[in-house]
Amino acid sequence: MSQINTAPRHDWTLPEVEALFDLPFMELVFQAANVHRAGFDPSEVQLSQLLSVKTGGCAENCGYCSQSAHFKTGLKAEKLMAADDVVAKARAARDGGAQRFCMGAAWRELKDRDLPKLTEMIGEVKALGLETCATLGMLTADQAKALKAAGLDYYNHNLDTGPDYYKDVVTTRTYQERLDTLAHVRDAGMSTCCGGIVGMGETRRDRAGLLHQLATLPAHPDSLPINGLVPVSGTPLGDRILADGSKQIDSIEFVRTIAVARIVCPKSMVRLSAGREGMSRELQALCFLAGANSIFVGGKLLTTPLPGLDEDSKLFQDLDLRPMGGKVHVEAHDHAHEVVAAE
Ligand code: SAM
Ligand code: DTB
Ligand code: SF4
Numbered sequence: 001m002s003q004i005n006t007a008p009r010h011d012w013t014l015p016e017v018e019a020l021f022d023l024p025f026m027e028l029v030f031q032a033a034n035v036h037r038a039g040f041d042p043s044e045v046q047l048s049q050l051l052s053v054k055t056g057g058c059a060e061n062c063g064y065c066s067q068s069a070h071f072k073t074g075l076k077a078e079k080l081m082a083a084d085d086v087v088a089k090a091r092a093a094r095d096g097g098a099q100r101f102c103m104g105a106a107w108r109e110l111k112d113r114d115l116p117k118l119t120e121m122i123g124e125v126k127a128l129g130l131e132t133c134a135t136l137g138m139l140t141a142d143q144a145k146a147l148k149a150a151g152l153d154y155y156n157h158n159l160d161t162g163p164d165y166y167k168d169v170v171t172t173r174t175y176q177e178r179l180d181t182l183a184h185v186r187d188a189g190m191s192t193c194c195g196g197i198v199g200m201g202e203t204r205r206d207r208a209g210l211l212h213q214l215a216t217l218p219a220h221p222d223s224l225p226i227n228g229l230v231p232v233s234g235t236p237l238g239d240r241i242l243a244d245g246s247k248q249i250d251s252i253e254f255v256r257t258i259a260v261a262r263i264v265c266p267k268s269m270v271r272l273s274a275g276r277e278g279m280s281r282e283l284q285a286l287c288f289l290a291g292a293n294s295i296f297v298g299g300k301l302l303t304t305p306l307p308g309l310d311e312d313s314k315l316f317q318d319l320d321l322r323p324m325g326g327k328v329h330v331e332a333h334d335h336a337h338e339v340v341a342a343e
Contacts, residue, residue: 006038006266012215017208020260025252029290032259035266036291045316046100046269046294046324048133049093052302053121054080054105060137062160062170064200066232066303067106073234075303080105080114083121090125093298096309099325101125102133102156102193104302108173109138119150126151133193133223138173138181144188154223155185156193162209165202169237186219195225195273198257199249200237207257215264223294224261224268228254228275230304251279255286262291269294277305281315288319 020028036042052067057077061070069077090101103121110118118136126132134147135156147155159178160166166175185192194217196210214221228249231238241247254275261270271294272287279287299308307315316322 006035008220008265008267010216010218010220012212012264014208014212017212017215017260017264018205020263021204021208021256025256028256028259029286032262032291033289035263036293039266040293042288042293043321044293044324045288045321046271047098047297048100048102048271048294049096049098049298050102050104050296050301051081051086051089051093052106053086053103054078054107055303056106058106059108060170060172063237064169064197064229064232064235065106066235068235071234071236073232077106080117081121083117083124086121087124087128090128090130094128094130096298097323098130098297099323100131100133100154101128102135102154102296104134104156105136107137110136110143112143115143115146119146122147122150122152126153135193138177139184141184141187144181144184144190148188148190152190154191154193156223156225157181157185158194158196158225158227159210159213160196161200161202162206163213164209165200165206168202169200182217191222192217192219193223193225193271194221195223195227195261195271197227197229197274198254199229199241199275201240201247204253207253208260211257211260211264214261220265220268222268223271224265225271225273225294226254226258226261226292227273228278230274230277230301232304251283255283255290258287258292259290271295274301274304276307281318284315285319288321293324 055078056067056075057069058067061068066073066075093101122132131153133154134152161169163175198207231241233242270292272292297312299306
């Protein structure tokens with residue numbers, strides 16, 4: 001058995017990451033669970049809530065995305081929401097138990113003309129006592145600084161997949177452009193949220209390639225979301241699965257991806273991100289055992305569904321998990337599983 005490494009390393013090689021994927025499953029999950037315990041309380045899970053503040057009509061052609069203007073997904077494009085409306089949703093998210101509020105916009109890149117409205121909403125969300133996160137597409141160095149000054153704690157910008165498979169997923173933005181935005185975010189002093197999607201038809205080597213990229217960044221992502229592809233009708237990658245369900249990623253391979261992410265980025269918050277809606281409670285439990293310690297909550301991601309608070313509350317109770325941050329959340333209408341969190 002190889003030595004368990006709990007200190008962050010930035011010199012992972014691709015063969016080393018592939019070798020982790022190839023470990024016997026029980027050995028891999030055991031190692032990942034040990035790394036998780038060395039860095040975190042394994043009964044704590046961080047809760048984030050998303051809001052799509054600008055939906056649809058996006059100029060990029062990300063082959064999985066409901067919001068790309070390149071595909072007919074039936075989604076209605078909307079304008080950037082008013083700051084007051086966003087703040088009302090953030091307050092409700094906070095009162096529902098979320099610790100972090102993430103504002104997402106279907107943009108290729110942030111335009112300077114939208115900055116004043118965004119900085120206003122970020123400042124007001126932060127004033128509610130929430131951690132703030134945004135995902136607005138590519139940023140310049142100056143835009144990153146302006147968002148940081150407005151009170152933005154985290155910026156989400158995903159690499160999505162390994163460098164070799166990337167061209168099969170999106171052609172309107174390069175891998176390097178994504179890395180450049182991440183550098184601007186780090187240089188501005190914000191925390192990074194960066195991960196990818198599994199189940200898009202990529203190979204295990206591509207999944208290892210994604211995690212290798214993340215683990216060799218100048219700083220590991222503070223949050224590392226692992227999204228299971230949510231197949232959206234009308235998108236090239238979603239239609240592939242909707243036509244042939246057997247192309248959906250194997251759930252054991254999904255858990256392996258979480259476990260390897262935990263091992264190569266031992267101090268990152270590994271988020272069991274999109275795709276939870278289709279997962280059994282047992283599969284989610286295995287993901288938490290393998291080192292996932294963050295989820296999205298609140299019934300909706302950006303445009304696709306998530307389990308509701310009642311369902312997650314029951315899951316947390318049954319798994320003896322509690323939300324990070326220690327907020328007590330009471331479900332008014334179901335006292336059988338009313339406490340989500342303890343102080
Ligand atoms: N437009 C911005 C961008 O792409 O950077 C921000 C929003 S975009 C929706 C954020 C991330 O959500 C994507 O990078 C992708 O990883 C994830 N995502 C989008 N659609 C998804 C889907 N159908 N299934 C799983 N993850 C998805
Ligand atoms: C991330 O990695 N996953 C979130 C968040 N970052 C912005 C988004 C998931 C989107 C899933 C598809 C949808 O709801 O549109
Ligand atoms: Fe646009 Fe983001 Fe969707 Fe790509 S993932 S099409 S950039 S909203």
